[in-house]
Amino acid sequence: MTLGLLLAQQAGAATAPVPPPYAGAYQPQGVDEIGWWREDDESERKLAASNLVIHDETLTGYVKHVLCDAIGEERCRSVRVYIMREPTFNASMSPNGTMRVLSGLLLRVHNEAELAAVLGHEFGHFERRHFLEGFKAQRGGTDVLAWAAVLASFAPTYHTRRAYGDLELSIYGNLFRYQRNQEREADRLGIGYLNESHLRPQAAALVWQNLMAEIEASARAKGLKKPDFNKIAFTASHPPEGERAAYLADLAVPEGAVRDDGAARYRAALAPWLPLFLDDQIKLNDFGASEYIIQSLATGGWTADLWFARAELYRTRGNQRDLANAADFYAKAIEIGPARPEAYRGLGLALMKTGQPTTGQKALRTYLALKPDASDAGMIRMMLPGKGTE
Amino acid sequence: MMLRRSGFALAIATLSLLALSTMARAHKLRVQGAAVTVAGSSVTVTPSRDWNSLGKKIGKNTETWTLDGEQLNDVTFFAGIAPGNPLVKERSKKHAPLPKFTRTTLLVEVPELLEGTHRTYKNSGAFKLLSTQAATFLGRDGVFFTYEFTDEDQLTRRGEAHAAIIDGKLFMMTFEAPRLGYFARSENDFRALVTSARLR
Structure with missing residues (x-):
């Protein structure tokens, strides 16, 4: 300090x-x-x-x-x-x-x-x-890389070559250090x-x-x-x-x-990409960091995209308590709107896994109605008894 | 100076890795028409052509086959992943945990499980599910899905997978190859392998 x-x-x-x-x-x-x-x-x-x-x-x-x-x-x-x-x-x-x-x-x-x-x-x-x-450090660094490349080329598996790839990253990391x-x-x-x-x-x-x-x-x-x-x-x-x-x-x-910090302009410019960037982050399986990022973005107000991302994060971790929370967050995304059809999918799956198949199936039907050509439509349809051919 | 030293240490580490991998693991030929069990499980397949089985395992209950090397065509068997386990071995349980197959995982969520694993394990920045549909695998109700991802080597690969959950355990076969050329070339060989798979 x-x-x-x-x-x-x-x-x-x-x-x-x-x-x-x-x-x-x-x-x-x-x-x-x-x-x-x-x-x-x-x-x-x-x-x-x-x-x-x-x-x-x-x-x-x-x-x-x-x-x-x-x-x-x-x-x-x-x-x-x-x-x-x-x-x-x-x-x-x-x-x-x-x-x-x-x-x-x-x-x-x-x-x-x-x-x-x-x-x-x-x-x-x-x-x-x-x-x-x-630059001097760089030349030393690349000498090491050149030798490592020669050695790694003898390696029988991709994994050894990947270890070389990691080495390459770490040395380039040093270059820009x-x-x-x-x-x-x-x-x-x-x-x-x-x-x-x-x-x-x-x-x-x-x-x-x-x-x-x-x-x-x-x-x-x-x-x-x-x-x-x-x-x-x-x-x-x-x-x-x-x-x-x-x-x-x-x-x-x-x-x-x-002075202005341009927050509103920034949010507007990022809006089309935010769902994809959030998705990429959530799937890294780093619960703490993802939760922090979502909470921090939400200080500017919760949106359907943020509730949806948080719900996906909890559903992916998949403990029973997480599934209950996830269902709650999906519902919030749908309530605020405009929610993606995937929110109904997640809601349905989370409900079905927490012992509420009837409401769960209802949500899945909504998902299919909103996105009939979804890549997993066939699989979801199979989870709906009696309505299989709908 | 520090840079140099850590660089050399890394080079030596690579060298010892290399020595280890050549010593311990032998690859095996899987001959056309001869039924073999895979990944030490009760699954057998009868290849329609010769394949190479790699000596290195990426996780418990897995086995990898290839024709030209696993970067060019990679068939991986996941034979009986038990609940609570990740698909492949975690590099670090604490620092880089992988998503786990659980008792509540649904068939429709298996693609997400593979996606999460790839993103963390292969550092794949871009992964896209192309299709998911119901299909029979090992004689049970299963899922068939296709996907595309870009690896650290910035090459876009295509993949397809067949999976089923049998007695609470996950059985899956995946095929991954560069989108250009390689995928189409061996796709049918992989499909023949899938069709020949039996659970004893």
């Missing part, structure tokens, strides 16, 4: 810098950087064709727009944004200007200001070219952009507070004694969140507190 305060004061003493004049389109210099950019260009080509990228012009355009709001049009021109369907909290920016934003991040932030804080931070690494400083002083510099730059923008800079601290609370909730539900912040890719390389939330709050200009 005292250390945190001390650091916060140190960071606070140096106020967030006003962003330096932008240098314009940067070209790589020296053999190391040129080589790295070439690899990065190749990796971006693969990324653009990847099945995991969400090809939605509107959503991608919106995220880019939020980034531009924070860092300014001129800087923004050097960035290409790719949104990836991957339910973890992370975003990264590579040397040639490729920004990867994972859907898990979009699910976890609540407004434009919070999103801009994270993206601005990543842009800070890019503008300062922090990658280059870690900046030093803490670089993280602080990126933090200061990030908040500098926000201070200059029309968004509320105080949001930056909230991102970390929320993330900490989520990791703790996940650990509690798993029965772990201590939350492991290093398990999460994004937090492993970053200064302790507590310290960070403190100094970020300190660096935000006080007069910014009354």
Whole structure:
């Protein structure tokens, strides 16, 4: 605590810098950087064709727009944004200007200001070219990878090769593991952009507070004694969140507190994707974290989508008490509306498993009526005695 | 410096893994026309062509067969998963728990069970159920479903599965292969295998 305060004061003493004049389109210099950019260009080509990228012009355009709001049009021109369907909290920016934003991040932030804080931070690494400083470590790292690839190619099973794949991930994780002083510099730059923008800079601290609370909730539900912040890719390389939330709050200009945070615009832009992102999160089988995320999204008001997601989460865990809760939540989703037909499916299944087949079958019939061509319609029909051919 | 050291430690770990996997597990040939029991259970199948049975098991009561390697065509038998157990072995019970098959799991929920397992176990970011329908498996009422998912290697695979719950235990056969080319090529071989499956 005292250390945190001390650091916060140190960071606070140096106020967030006003962003330096932008240098314009940067070209790589020296053999190391040129080589790295070439690899990065190749990796971006693969990324653009990847099945995991969400090809939605509107959503991608919106995220880019939020980034531009924070860092300014001129800087923004050097960035290409790719949104990836991957339910973890992370975003990264590579040397040639490729920004990867994972859907898990979009699910976890609540407004434009919070999103801009994270993206601005990543842009800070890019503008300062922090990658280059870690380049020596990178070359050491890739030597290990090259050898491991040779060894793994002898391996008889996919599982060994997958262990190599994990190794690849962990070493690349290290590549983008900046030093803490670089993280602080990126933090200061990030908040500098926000201070200059029309968004509320105080949001930056909230991102970390929320993330900490989520990791703790996940650990509690798993029965772990201590939350492991290093398990999460994004937090492993970053200064302790507590310290960070403190100094970020300190660096935000006080007069910014009354600014708009863009929460309503953010909710509207995410609305078409929210059910899918929630679904991806729930199926990760991390009860504590999913419950925390749903509750946290619900502070802005419960919607049918949120009740539905919570119901699915409880039904998937599947204890008898969970099924009773799930039935209750499905009913709430239907009550608020407009509920997806799947809410009736879940309600029906949960009721049937808790010894209420009559009401359960009624709900399943409604599901079939609303979605006669559902992928599992045939199976559901079989669960309805006498009405099998309906 | 720290980076290098941890990198080497990882490389050595890979090497020892490799040594282990070559020593302990032998693959076996499953010859055309010869009935064999799978996954140490009472299920027998009679292959319509030669298959390879992999020595490594992904979980208790499972067995994996392939033609060209499990990334290209993977037939997995889940033979008698008891209530309270996950489909495959959990990497970490505490940190990465998998969804469990329970006494109350319904046939129509089996696809969700497989989906939850894939998402956690294979880190599959995108999984889509394509169809679910009633079908007979091992001579009982069962479920037949098809799906598509994109693995960590960013390759989209297609899968289909036949499952039945018999005496409270889950029996299932899945076939997964890259959507382009490989799936269609061996789909009929898998279906022949499913048809030949008997419960003693």
